[in-house]
Amino acid sequence: MTDYPWLRRPAAQVDRAARDLLGWRIGAHGVTVRLTEVEAYSGLGQDPASHAHRGMTGRNEVMFGPAGTLYVYQIYGMHFCANVVCGEAGVAAAVLLRAGEVVDGLELARSRRTAARQDRDLAAGPAKLMQVLALDRAANGTSVVDGNGPAVLTPPAAEVRPGSVTAGPRVGVTSAHDVPWRFWIDGDPTVSAYRRHTPRVRKVP
């Protein structure tokens, strides 16, 4: 029986759940990735960067479901990103899976990410991670803990020491730059590059 410490965290501790997830391995469609970078999002009305900040919509519905569910959304019309839902059902809280190291199915991963120059780039970003695992919108709402979904989470092979984890601002968010809810394994080469959100120019009539 697998123990899932992050599964038991209340929504108010979604940042702790995010740290708990570092080092865990997510496997899907023949490829396994060790998580090296994650971001926490809260929907308690105090996190304007969260998709659930303004309440439930058709897109973010599964964020309000039980912990251990995947929340998959499409972005820029061509990419998919995945969150692991955390906290009590009825309260939106989730952890975005930002980056990882391919630890199994390397050849398959390379064939799915031909743009990657080095193996460390295979899953060095939330959409790259999804591409390597061959996951898309069909995975939305499925569980990573009940064994019935396309993706499965398994515990770390080696313990991630708290001292080896660093926190910083979340990537690309349009607000709440000051909230240090991005967590990564210090010095890991697969951690994605930090990009501050650049506001888009608007036409003036």
Next chain:
DNA sequence: TATTCGATCCAT
């Protein structure tokens, strides 16, 4: 119904 723009990635 119309318009806006994004929790990104890649080539330039």
Next chain:
DNA sequence: TGGATCGAATAC
């Protein structure tokens, strides 16, 4: 630094 590309969210 800009373009791809499309649907959810929001404005009208």
